[in-house]
Structures are given as C-alpha cells and as structure tokens.
Amino acid sequence: xxxxxxxxxxxxxxxxxxxxxxxxxxxxxxxxxxxxxxxxxxxxxxxxxxxxxxxxxxxxxxxxxxxxxxxxxxxxxxxxxxxxxxxxxxxxxxxxxxxxxxxxxxxxxxxxxxxxxxxxxxxxxxxxxxxxxxxxxxxxxxxxxxxxxxxxxxxxxxxxxxxxxxxxxxxxxxxxxxxxxxxxxxxxxxxxxxxxxxxxxxxxxxxxxxxxxxxxxxxxxxxxxxxxxxxxxxxxxxxxxxxxxxxxxxxxxxxxxxxxxxxxxxxxxxxxxxxxxxxxxxxxxxxxxxxxxxxxxxxxxxxxxxxxxxxxxxxxxxxxxxxxxxxxxxxxxxxxxxxxxxxxxxxxxxxxxxxxxxxxxxxxxxxxxxxxxxxxxxxxxxxxxxxxxxxxxxxxxxxxxxxxxxxxxxxxxxxxxxxxxxxxxxxxxxxxxxxxxxxxxx
Numbered sequence: 001x002x003x004x005x006x007x008x009x010x011x012x013x014x015x016x017x018x019x020x021x022x023x024x025x026x027x028x029x030x031x032x033x034x035x036x037x038x039x040x041x042x043x044x045x046x047x048x049x050x051x052x053x054x055x056x057x058x059x060x061x062x063x064x065x066x067x068x069x070x071x072x073x074x075x076x077x078x079x080x081x082x083x084x085x086x087x088x089x090x091x092x093x094x095x096x097x098x099x100x101x102x103x104x105x106x107x108x109x110x111x112x113x114x115x116x117x118x119x120x121x122x123x124x125x126x127x128x129x130x131x132x133x134x135x136x137x138x139x140x141x142x143x144x145x146x147x148x149x150x151x152x153x154x155x156x157x158x159x160x161x162x163x164x165x166x167x168x169x170x171x172x173x174x175x176x177x178x179x180x181x182x183x184x185x186x187x188x189x190x191x192x193x194x195x196x197x198x199x200x201x202x203x204x205x206x207x208x209x210x211x212x213x214x215x216x217x218x219x220x221x222x223x224x225x226x227x228x229x230x231x232x233x234x235x236x237x238x239x240x241x242x243x244x245x246x247x248x249x250x251x252x253x254x255x256x257x258x259x260x261x262x263x264x265x266x267x268x269x270x271x272x273x274x275x276x277x278x279x280x281x282x283x284x285x286x287x288x289x290x291x292x293x294x295x296x297x298x299x300x301x302x303x304x305x306x307x308x309x310x311x312x313x314x315x316x317x318x319x320x321x322x323x324x325x326x327x328x329x330x331x332x333x334x335x336x337x338x339x340x341x342x343x344x345x346x347x348x349x350x351x352x353x354x355x356x357x358x359x360x361x362x363x364x365x366x367x368x369x370x371x372x373x374x375x376x377x378x379x380x381x382x383x384x385x386x387x388x389x390x391x392x393x394x395x396x397x398x399x400x401x402x403x404x405x406x407x408x409x410x411x412x413x414x415x416x417x418x419x420x421x422x423x424x425x426x427x428x429x430x431x432x433x434x435x436x437x438x439x440x441x442x
C-alpha cells in the first residue's frame with residue numbers, strides 16, 4: 001500500500017519530523033479552542049501573521065549563507081571538531097561571512113524589535129473591540145522580543161549547516177520543535193493565554209542558543225571568528241546579485257500567505273480572524289506534508305537533468321505528482337469531513353474553523369497550489385528561477401484583492417479573491433512550466 005502512494009525510505013524519513021510537528025499542532029489546536037476565547041484566538045493568529053514580517057528582514061539570506069559557507073568549506077579540512085585548517089584565503093572569507101552574520105543580523109534584530117513593538121501596538125490598539133477587554137500588550141512585547149532574537153540565532157544555525165553540521169542542527173531544531181509545542185500547551189493549560197506564543201518563541205530561542213553554547217560548536221565559531229584576514233566576501237558584489245531574486249519571492253510569499261488574518265482582524269473582528277488563522281494552519285500543515293513527495297526527489301531530478309535523461313525525469317516527476325495529489329486530496333477531504341462532523345455533533349472545536357463553504361474553497365486552493373509548487377520545484381532543479389515574475393505578480397494581486405475585497409466583502413471576498421488569483425496562477429504557471437520545459441529540453 002505504501003509503495004503505491006510512493007512512500008520510500010527518504011520520504012518516510014522526511015515526513016517523520018513533520019508528522020511529529022503536525023500531531024503537536026493538532027494538540028495545540030485543541031488547547032487553543034479549549035482555553036482561548038474566539039476573540040483571543042483571533043489575537044493569537046494575528047500575532048503570528050504580524051510577527052512574520054521578519055521575512056522582510058531575513059529576505060532569504062539564511063539559505064544563501066549556507067551555500068556560501070559550503071563553497072568556502074570545500075577548500076578547508078577538519079583538524080578537530082572545533083578547528084579548521086587549509087588555505088588562509090578561504091578561511092578568512094569564511095570568517096568574514098561569520099562577522100557579516102553577527103553584525104548585520106544584530107542590527108536587523110534591534111530594528112525588527114522596534115518595528116514589531118510599535119506597529120503591533122498601533123494595529124491592535126486601533127482595531128481591538130472596545131467591548132472586549134483583552135490584555136495583549138505584554139504578550140505582544142514578549143513575542144516581538146523573541147522573534148527578534150530568533151532572527152539573530154537563525155543565521156548562525158545556517159552557518160553551521162554550511163560547515164556540514166546538518167545532522168546536529170536538525171537534531172537541535174527537532175528538540176526546539178518539541179519544546180515549542182510543549183510550552184504553548186503548558187502556557188494555555190495554566191491560563192497563560194496570549195503569552196503562549198511569546199513564551200514558546202523565547203524558549204525556542206534558548207533551546208537553539210543552548211544547542212550552540214553548550215557544545216563544541218561555540219568553540220568552532222570562536223575559532224572561525226578570530227581567523228579573519230584580508231580576504232573577505234563582498235556582499236554587494238557576490239551575495240546581493242543572487243539574493244535579490246530570492247528576496248522578492250519571499251516578500252511576495254508574505255502577501256500571499258500572511259495578509260489574510262490581519263485584514264480580517266481589521267475588517268471582520270478578532271473572532272473571524274482566529275477562524276481563518278486556525279483553518280490556514282491546518283491546511284498549510286497538510287500542504288507541507290504532501291510536498292515531501294516532491295522535495296525528496298530534488299536530488300534525483302537534479303542528477304537526471306545533469307545527465308540529460310529527460311525521459312526518466314518526466315516519468316518520475318509525473319508519477320510523484322500523481323501520488324502527491326492522491327495524498328493531499330485524501331487528507332483535505334478527511335479534514336473537511338471531520339470539521340463538518342464536529343459542527344454536526346456540536347463539538348466546540350468545529351466552531352473554531354471557518355464555515356464549510358470558505359473552508360472547502362481554501363481546500364481547493366491548497367490542492368491547486370500543489371501543482372504550482374511542484375512545477376516550480378521541477379524547473380528550479382535546472383538551477384533557474386523562472387517563477388520569479390509569477391511570484392511578484394501573484395503577491396501584488398493577492399495583496400490588492402485581499403485588502404480591497406476584504407474591506408468591501410469581508411471573509412467571502414477574501415476567499416473568492418484568493419481562489420481567483422490561484423486559478424490565474426495555475427494557468428500562468430502551466431504556461432511557464434510547459435514553455436521552459438520545451439525550451440530547456442530541446
């Protein structure tokens with residue numbers, strides 16, 4: 001049975017961590033519905049969407065740092081777990097990257113904290129309902145601080161991954177995931193309310209920091225930091241020409257996936273925003289799980305492209321896409337039926353999701369997006385980014401439709417607008433996929 005839907009060892013290993021996270025998130029969903037009011041749920045998910053503006057500060061740099069570190073590490077050798085030797089030029093360039101991470105992200109973390117604190121206060125103060133007394137000020141300040149600290153620690157983890165410490169960092173992140181879910185659950189159970197996100201994010205930071213500070217990784221970073229010479233990586237000449245395309249895609253992603261909840265909070269109120277947030281969290285979890293079918297095939301597809309074996313490439317891709325679609329359709333049907341059953345039998349959790357019609361439409365959007373994500377992954381295996389313009393235009397259209405339709409038609413307008421934009425993206429995406437595939441494969 002598992003072979004029929006394409007579950008091999010690599011996929012099983014890839015989804016195991018996501019399954020643990022998904023099960024933890026299901027537990028969190030239950031405790032949110034149990035210990036938060038509908039309005040507090042709205043604040044909870046709007047907190048998360050506003051905190052996601054850290055995307056505008058990171059702009060894909062973490063992934064780029066990993067790649068650049070790996071390129072320099074190739075010319076160096078391990079002397080011990082905390083020391084490298086080899087060409088002084090490359091060791092100096094490696095050190096300059098670490099100096100860059102600490103300096104630039106240190107400044108960005110301070111700026112992010114100030115912007116999050118001020119903008120969040122202005123937003124929630126303007127759109128909170130006077131009839132409801134919700135203590136959001138201190139929870140928001142704590143989340144802003146924790147988010148800023150995470151912005152500072154993530155580049156160091158990316159740096160260590162570039163050095164080849166992938167397994168160790170994966171283990172640390174897994175522990176961080178467990179700690180995060182546990183903290184959210186405990187804070188909710190002990191009536192901590194909106195402090196849950198901030199406390200969990202702060203504990204996540206401490207977990208990741210501990211994974212560096214109490215191991216030989218801190219000595220390794222100190223050694224590299226002290227090895228700076230005359231050679232260095234020039235950000236504007238070497239990194240920026242590569243980064244700006246990724247940065248635009250990341251910014252577009254915010255407007256496509258994170259804008260719904262804040263707009264609904266402002267137009268429909270905290271309760272509806274909370275339902276949208278919880279629904280999107282569930283659907284995004286399903287999407288992330290199903291995309292493992294494609295992402296685990298990236299090394300194989302890249303190798304086949306390098307060999308020019310396009311027939312086998314397309315055979316594997318088409319088969320994998322079919323399996324992926326079976327999985328996601330089945331999971332989304334189960335999700336919709338479950339929510340419907342909760343509502344039918346009067347189970348409280350069902351009332352925390354969107355009504356069945358908008359929920360079904362968002363489920364359809366999630367399925368359509370699997371095609372677009374898969375086509376983009378296929379083409380990116382050619383070391384190209386042909387979906388850049390699609391991402392930018394999609395982000396702009398989604399932002400316009402969300403703000404305009406949300407203001408005038410509320411939840412229904414936002415969902416219908418999102419579906420329309422996704423259908424447009426599907427048609428355009430198929431055109432780009434077919435055109436580039438024909439062009440690159442001759």
